[in-house]
Amino acid sequence: MQKELKKHVECRRAFTLVELILVTAIVAIVATALVGMIYSNYKSWKLGSGRSTLLQDGRAVLEQMTRIIRQSKGFISVTSPTDQAGQITFTDVDGATQQFRLNTLTSEIEFGPPASLSALIGSVSNLVFTCYDVNANSLADPVRVRKVRGVGITATLTDPVSSLQFTLSDRVFSPEDFQNALVINEIMYNPSGSGSDAPKEWVELYNLSDSTIDVNGWKINNDTLIAHPQFGNGSTTIPANGYAVITADTTDVYTETELVNNGGFENSDISLWIMNPSSSWTRTSGGAHGGTRKLESTVSGATSVYQQITVPSGYNSYLFLFWEKTTVVGQTPITATIRDTSGNILATGYSGQMNSTWTCHTMNVTAYAGQTVRIYFNTNKTGSGSLFLDDVSVVTSYVNINAIRLGCSNSHIGSGLGNNGDTVTVTNGSSTIDSVTYVDSWGGDGDGNSLSRIDPQGLSNDQSNWTSGPQHGTPGWANF
Ligand SMILES: [Ca+2]
Ligand SMILES: [Ca+2]
Ligand SMILES: [Ca+2]
Known part of the structure; x- marks a missing residue:
């Protein structure tokens, strides 16, 4: 009995050695498989986490962009809908110039004043702005910024680890006042006639919109706009698609010819009365x-x-x-x-x-x-x-009798309009509505010729959008 037991134990010992080698091999295989599986799971978890962080950041940036653009007071320029490296420049709620753009070197969407942009998010492979007019039709290149009533933003983000791409988009539609509808349309900075220019200078405003715009309390070059005390009809409201002509308070732009003899009674001869x-x-x-x-x-x-x-x-x-x-x-x-x-x-x-x-x-x-x-x-x-x-x-x-006639609280517009170049700025008291910085080479340099805007919906500070108007200009009328 004892001999048999011993034989059995000896027999078990010999089997265990072989088994050990086998078990070790099996354990090694299983462990390798397990580690591989765990690593693979970790890798895909990490990828997913990276993607979802990028997605979350992307959505947050798009929300920020739509919120800021919705509050914008007017657009300065925007790239065409075919441009994958989008850029939009606008006047923000505080009247400051701001820009969103894709920096193609860093793949970052940047924001801020054009001279000092900061990155909002990276891994952006393209950024497209599509603008819409009042009828929600998309605007083709070149985009006339004054027509813009809505902005679509599409951004494609590329996960740097997996190279997977996902596209985010949003659209901003805004109320009528989304875009400034009032433009500086014509500038008579070098009027004809002898004597000082300033009392004869004038600026024409054009209301692009289908609504009236009341400019009561607005300013031109820091002078407050008022209904012209002599020639105005008491109104500061510019009709839809209508014109206003701004002159100095004491202007003689309307008195090209005085038809009444001694109407000021300064001359002793009143025999014609x-x-x-x-x-x-x-x-x-x-x-x-x-x-x-x-x-x-x-x-x-x-x-x-x-x-x-x-x-x-x-x-x-x-x-x-x-x-x-x-x-x-x-x-x-x-x-x-x-x-x-x-x-x-x-x-x-x-x-x-x-x-x-x-x-x-x-x-x-x-x-x-x-x-x-x-x-x-x-x-x-x-x-x-x-x-x-x-x-x-x-x-x-020469002023259209139907134009709204405005004066400004000064004997000249600003400090007078320079004949070599100057800036005309209209504000609503806080924000800039339109501003034009001209030089005489843009046009209007001959005595009595106006500087006329070619396309009211085009850019305010683009020389190619301005030219010389006719002698006496077209105050209160469509240009040309
Ligand atoms: Ca002048
Ligand atoms: Ca008198
Ligand atoms: Ca005109």
Whole structure:
């Protein structure tokens, strides 16, 4: 029994040696397989993790881009939808110039002021901006930035480890005011005529949009825009697709020709003024609206005074204007009329009470171009006191009578517009709406020729978008 047991044990020992070699081999194979499997799993986990981090970063950057572009106050330039190395430059919410672009050397999307861009994300193989107009049609190259009402962004990211690519896209559509719709369209920086340029300089604005734009409180070269105190109709609202002409407060751009003789009553010869009763009006000094003299009447009851003028042809508009004042407020009606040479009334300009302070009334008399007419005043003061007239004029102008006429709170636009080059900037009080830095080689350098924008939707500071306009320009009209 013991012998048999011993034999069995000896037998087991001999088997264990062979088995050991086998087991070791099997364990080695299994371990190798396991390690390979674990490494492979780790590798794909790591890849996935890298991809998802890149994807997450990509989405965050796209969100940031759409948010910033949605707040933009206007575009300066944008690459075409076929350009894989996209770039968009715009005015941000604070009025600063900013840019997004793909740096193809570093494969990074960069953002910031164009001179100091910072990387937002790497591993970007292409970046495409597709712009859309108001009807959501995509805009082809070259993209007219003023037409842009929406921006599509597509970015392709490439995982640096696996080389797998994924594409992210987003689109920004914005309200009407997304894009500044008001442009500086024409600049008369070198007007014709003798004397100082500044009172005759003007800037035309064009409203590209289908909505009105009120520029009340806006500024040109730091001067506040106002309804022109003489030639304006009191409005600062520019109609849809309409024009505004900005002149200095005291401009004489409208008085290319003065048709009224001695309408300021500065000259002692007032014989062309016909009065009834005769000499009911006298030329008196002190307290004038302009200069040192005015026309004054103390006569109660009906009076009239007129001057006959011949209105020439060849201008775009003609304006009749006068200033009045009374010391008998509420008891001094006045009626200003245009009459034919027989005294028949053709049109009435102003009919109402005279005012306690110097007040201007204007009337469009463009219809009488080429005719001889009378500018007529009738008064009927009931109390004792004085009534006054001053600066009675009929002026010719090249300005479209339908254009909104704006003044600025200065005797010139900014510090006057340089004849060799200058910058014209219109702001809404905080943000820049449009700004043009011109040099005389762009056009408008001949006396009386305007500098005219070729495409209102084109770039503001691109020389190829500006040229010389005609003599006297096209103030208040489409250019050319
Ligand atoms: Ca000038
Ligand atoms: Ca005067
Ligand atoms: Ca024009």
